[in-house]
Structures are given as structure tokens and as C-alpha cells.
Amino acid sequence: MQSARPKPSEPTGRALLKGLAFASPFIIGFLVLYLWPILASGYYSLTDFSLFKAPKWVGLANYERMISDAKFWKSLYNTLFFTFVGVPVDIAISIAGAHILNQKLKGQPLWRALVYLPSIVPAVAAGFLWRWLLNAQYGFVNEILRWFRIPQPNWLLDASWGGISVIVLMLWTVGGTMLIYLAALKNVPQELYEAAELDGAGPLRRFWHITWPMISPVTLFQVIVLIIAFLQVFTQPFVLSKDPGLGTQTATGPGDSMLSYSIYLFQNGFTFLKMGYASAMAWVLLFVTLAITLLILWSAKKWVFYDNR
Amino acid sequence: MTTAEYQGTAVGERVPVGGRFGWLMTIYRYALVILLAGVFVFPFIVMLTTAFKVSDEIFMAPPELLPRTWTLDHFVGALTQIPFFRFLLNTVVIAGLSVLGTVLVSPLVAYSLSKLRWKGRNLLFIMVLATMMLPPQVTLIPIYMMWNKVGATGTILPLIVPAFLGTPFFIFLIRQFLLSVPDELIEAAKVDGASEFRIYWSIVLPIARPALITSAVFQFVWAWTDFLYPLIYLNDEESYTLSIGLYSFLGEHGVQWGPLMASCVLFTLPAFLIFLVFQRYFIGGIATGALK
Numbered sequence: 001m002q003s004a005r006p007k008p009s010e011p012t013g014r015a016l017l018k019g020l021a022f023a024s025p026f027i028i029g030f031l032v033l034y035l036w037p038i039l040a041s042g043y044y045s046l047t048d049f050s051l052f053k054a055p056k057w058v059g060l061a062n063y064e065r066m067i068s069d070a071k072f073w074k075s076l077y078n079t080l081f082f083t084f085v086g087v088p089v090d091i092a093i094s095i096a097g098a099h100i101l102n103q104k105l106k107g108q109p110l111w112r113a114l115v116y117l118p119s120i121v122p123a124v125a126a127g128f129l130w131r132w133l134l135n136a137q138y139g140f141v142n143e144i145l146r147w148f149r150i151p152q153p154n155w156l157l158d159a160s161w162g163g164i165s166v167i168v169l170m171l172w173t174v175g176g177t178m179l180i181y182l183a184a185l186k187n188v189p190q191e192l193y194e195a196a197e198l199d200g201a202g203p204l205r206r207f208w209h210i211t212w213p214m215i216s217p218v219t220l221f222q223v224i225v226l227i228i229a230f231l232q233v234f235t236q237p238f239v240l241s242k243d244p245g246l247g248t249q250t251a252t253g254p255g256d257s258m259l260s261y262s263i264y265l266f267q268n269g270f271t272f273l274k275m276g277y278a279s280a281m282a283w284v285l286l287f288v289t290l291a292i293t294l295l296i297l298w299s300a301k302k303w304v305f306y307d308n309r
Numbered sequence: 310m311t312t313a314e315y316q317g318t319a320v321g322e323r324v325p326v327g328g329r330f331g332w333l334m335t336i337y338r339y340a341l342v343i344l345l346a347g348v349f350v351f352p353f354i355v356m357l358t359t360a361f362k363v364s365d366e367i368f369m370a371p372p373e374l375l376p377r378t379w380t381l382d383h384f385v386g387a388l389t390q391i392p393f394f395r396f397l398l399n400t401v402v403i404a405g406l407s408v409l410g411t412v413l414v415s416p417l418v419a420y421s422l423s424k425l426r427w428k429g430r431n432l433l434f435i436m437v438l439a440t441m442m443l444p445p446q447v448t449l450i451p452i453y454m455m456w457n458k459v460g461a462t463g464t465i466l467p468l469i470v471p472a473f474l475g476t477p478f479f480i481f482l483i484r485q486f487l488l489s490v491p492d493e494l495i496e497a498a499k500v501d502g503a504s505e506f507r508i509y510w511s512i513v514l515p516i517a518r519p520a521l522i523t524s525a526v527f528q529f530v531w532a533w534t535d536f537l538y539p540l541i542y543l544n545d546e547e548s549y550t551l552s553i554g555l556y557s558f559l560g561e562h563g564v565q566w567g568p569l570m571a572s573c574v575l576f577t578l579p580a581f582l583i584f585l586v587f588q589r590y591f592i593g594g595i596a597t598g599a600l601k
Contacts, residue, residue, distance in 0.1 A: 019427030029474025
């Protein structure tokens with residue numbers, strides 16, 4: 001990127017000072033909002049600690065307690081369920097929708113805006129809206145299912161559908177990913193399709209042999225971004241599961257089916273004030289995220305195609 | 310031929326576009342895209358029409374989309390049953406200050422990371438990237454303890470100060486933008502003897518305007534829609550944002566769907582207007598792949 005032309009020379013000391021001066025807000029931010037909190041969180045995770053009492057060293061006790069904490073496992077299971085069902089469906093819908101948007105159509109900006117619109121709705125408003133839409137008796141989702149004679153689940157009150165309801169709400173904001181795929185589709189060289197056309201390849205084969213490999217780097221990146229987002233999901237299940245009878249207390253849905261990992265972490269930290277335990281949970285989340293991300297990256301060489309022309 | 314023509318064709322079908330059945334394909338393409346957009350837009354229509362229904366009609370099985378009698382009662386209810394304008398003002402203040410912090414600070418750091426050459430620059434860039442990946446849950450509790458120690462929980466400081474210390478996503482976005490700006494523009498000003506800050510202020514910032522606007526609109530929408538951080542830090546109803554205000558609304562009054570949907574409409578509207586005005590900056594930000 002740098003031009004070969006010699007630069008007007010500047011003493012390295014002054015350059016360093018200038019660089020640091022311009023970057024100083026973030027350097028402070030990094031120390032105060034990231035580095036120190038990470039170290040503190042690691043320490044807290046090894047202590048028994050709440051707002052009202054000083055941290056007391058307990059070694060790995062918090063981590064050991066997770067093993068026998070059924071709610072911990074339930075929240076981890078739910079979150080992995082959201083992630084491993086939600087992310088593939090999210091990607092599939094995005095690719096299919098991007099194909100629809102990539103047709104020869106008038107009013108492209110309008111169509112793009114319409115699919116993206118749900119992504120800027122405040123999550124609390126979206127949550128309430130979908131509680132209403134998913135209402136078994138008065139909601140439109142079941143009404144539409146009724147038209148097509150499809151059985152209508154009791155979305156928000158049936159333990160086996162609570163998790164699916166969370167995923168449905170999250171899929172409403174799939175538009176951002178769809179637009180990224182739309183940009184990716186526009187980057188696939190047209191000659192490839194023309195050549196395949198001459199060879200008599202049908203649409204499905206053109207997709208599998210041209211489109212899918214050509215957009216696979218985008219898929220890799222989006223899969224990772226989405227997995228990270230799904231593993232941290234908080235607001236959507238928090239609002240969907242809210243029980244008016246419980247006041248401001250945290251609800252977790254029928255049979256705890258909407259208890260996400262982050263909700264349980266939040267409950268431990270700010271409701272039960274078990275801040276040491278919550279910190280330990282945060283570290284487990286970090287390691288789970290890292291492990292899944294590394295696994296995806298490792299698998300990438302088998303399915304991601306890099307165009308090295 | 311373009312891809313567009315393949316996408317519209319069902320498996321195994323070979324219909325030349327513009328041929329005898331061209332008009333049929335056109336209808337097919339528009340039917341598909343209207344169906345797609347409809348799935349995303351339909352919930353909004355329900356939100357809007359529910360807000361205009363009288364209470365008796367809201368609870369009707371099977372539900373009907375349009376109100377038989379239109380009413381503005383629920384909007385009046387939304388504005389009077391909860392301190393809506395108080396919540397609105399709080400949200401505007403927090404979102405406004407976050408945007409101010411973002412446009413003041415993130416480009417400074419981005420400039421240092423793209424146009425200044427100094428030892429340690431690459432290390433700092435790695436730090437920016439690393440913080441983008443870190444789950445916020447890890448830092449949540451220590452940062453809360455920190456604000457608690459200085460007595461700032463319950464104030465809006467924890468919600469706006471981070472923006473004044475540079476947001477990694479926006480630093481990254483603006484840096485990528487500045488990398489594409491030719492150095493010659495800056496070098497020329499240097500030869501003229503302009504100070505580094507003047508160069509930044511009067512040359513770099515104006516050039517970076519598109520990236521700044523993109524950052525500002527995303528920051529606004531994030532702050533506007535944020536839930537977790539206001540939930541943790543704001544414990545007094547006086548200081549609630551709309552997110553928290555509406556959330557507690559459901560607890561205090563049971564579920565009154567009419568006023569609730571009306572307040573959701575009012576809550577969503579400002580974000581919509583920002584989106585409509587700055588649409589191309591949103592779409593541009595998404596195309597960089599860093600934001601969504």
C-alpha cells in the first residue's frame with residue numbers, strides 16, 4: 001500500500017508521540033474497558049464474590065460447580081440449539097433470498113430496504129411484536145398455518161416450541177446477511193455461468209459447481225459472525241419469555257426452554273449476585289466460542305474455495 | 310446473459326428471457342420478490358393495524374388484519390400510561406451523546422492507524438481486532454464493578470463513555486476507508502507546513518465523511534435499540550430508556566396489546582426515519598461486511 005517515493009523524513013520519536021496522541025483515547029479505552037476487565041474477570045472467576053462482599057479465593061470451585069448445575073447445562077444446551085439450528089437456516093434463507101433479489105427487477109433499492117428494515121427495529125419492540133404474532137389464539141402465524149391446514153403449535157407456552165420461537169424471532173433480522181450475499185452474488189464472474197450454460201448445466205448444478213464455491217469465503221465469514229452472535233443471544237429470549245405475572249423478575253420460558261446462556265449468566269451476576277460464578281461462566285462462553293470458531297476455520301480448507309487467479 | 314436470468318428459472322426449465330413467455334417470467338420474478346419482501350414487512354403491518362384497533366377487536370379469533378373501527382386511543386394511552394416523553398428524552402440524550410463520541414474519537418484513532426507511521430501501530434491494530442472478537446459477557450461484570458466503585462451506576466455515564474474512548478468496529482471501518490485515500494493529499498499539506506491536527510481536521514475528516522456518516526447512523530441505531538446495558542445500569546424509572554421503559558410496561562400493566570403496539574410503533578419510528586434518510590450509508594456499511 002505504501003508508495004515507494006521517499007517520505008519527508010520525521011524523527012521516529014516525534015512520529016511515535018504523534019501516533020500515540022491520536023490513538024490515546026482508544027489506548028485508554030483498551031486498558032480500562034478491555035485489558036483490566038479481562039484480567040479482573042479471570043480473577044473473579046476464581047473467587048466467591050458479590051457486590052457486597054470482597055472476593056474470596058476459592059480456586060476452581062466455580063468451574064466445578066457448573067458440572068453439577070442442571071440449569072447451567074440447560075442454558076448451554078438451549079444456546080447450542082439456537083446456534084446449530086439458527087445459523088444454518090439463517091445462511092440458507094439468506095442465500096435463497098439473495099438469489100431472488102439478484103434477478104432482473106425494477107426498484108432494487110426498495111426491495112433491499114424492505115428486507116433490511118426488521119434489522120433496525122429495537123429488539124424489545126420486535127420481541128413484543130412477535131409475542132403477539134406467535135400468540136396461539138389471536139396471532140397471525142397460527143392463522144396462516146390454519147389456512148394451509150398445518151398443525152398450529154402453542155409457540156410460547158409449549159416447552160418443545162419455546163426454542164424454535166426464539167429462532168423465528170432472530171430469523172426476522174436475516175436481511176443484513178441476505179444483502180451481504182447479494183453483494184457476493186454480484187461479484188461472481190458471469191463468464192463462469194455462460195460456460196456452464198454451453199455445457200448444458202442446469203440451475204442446480206450451476207449453483208453447486210459455480211455459485212456455492214464462489215461465495216464460500218463469504219459463507220465462512222458469515223457463519224463465524226452468526227455463531228458468535230447466536231452464542232451471545234440475550235434480548236430476544238429475554239423479551240419473548242417475559243412473564244407479566246412475575247413483574248420485573250426474569251422469566252425463562254416454558255420448561256426453561258428460552259433460558260439462554262447469557263440470560264443465566266446475567267441472572268447469576270445481577271439477580272443472585274453470584275458474580276464469581278457469572279465470571280466463570282463468561283470464561284466458559286469465551287472458550288466455547290473460540291473452540292467452535294477454530295473448528296469452523298479448520299474445516300474451511302475442505303469447503304472454502306479461494307479464487308487464486 | 311446475466312445471472313438474473315438463471316435465478317428466475319425453475320429447475321430444468323429452459324425459458325429464454327424476452328422470448329414468447331418473457332412476460333410470464335417477469336410476473337414470476339416479481340411474484341417471488343413480493344413474497345420475499347412480504348414475509349419481512351407483514352409483521353410491521355400487524356404492529357401498525359393492531360395499534361389502531363379498538364381493544365375488543367384486538368382479541369378476535371380468527372384475527373383480522375384491518376381494524377373495523379380505527380382509533381387513536383392506544384397512541385394516547387401509550388403517551389400517557391407510561392412517561393413516554395421522559396423515556397424518549399433519555400433515549401435521545403444517550404443516542405445523541407454516543408453518536409457525538411463516535412464521530413469525535415473513532416476517526417482520530419483510525420487516522421493514527423492508517424496515515425501515521427509509528428512504532429507499535431500494528432500492535433494497536435491487532436488490539437482493535439481482538440477487542441472486536443471478545444464476547445462482551447467477559448468484561449460485563451468487572452466493568453460494572455468499576456462503575457459501581459466510582460458511583461456511576463444509575464447514571465448514563467456507563468452507556469456513553471465507551472463511545473468517547475473509540476469503538477473498535479468504527480475504528481476499523483474508518484481505518485479501512487482512510488487506507489483508500491491517497492497519501493499525496495496529506496503530504497502536500499505537510500509541505501505547506503500545516504500541523505498534524507490541522508491536516509486531520511481540515512483535510513482528512515472531510516474526506517472521511519461517508520465513513521463517518523456510516524459510523525454515526527449505526528451507532529445511533531445501536532444506542533437506540535440497546536437493551537442489555539441500560540437494563541444493567543439504569544435502575545431508576547426516571548432515567549429509563551424506551552427499551553427498558555417498554556419492557557417494564559408489560560410487567561406493571563399486564564399485557565395491554567393496544568397501547569403496547571402503539572408504543573412499539575412510536576419507538577421504532579425514529580430508527581426508521583434515520584434509515585430512510587441515510588439508507589445508502591446503511592447499505593454501504595453492510596457491504597463492507599463488518600456491520601450488520
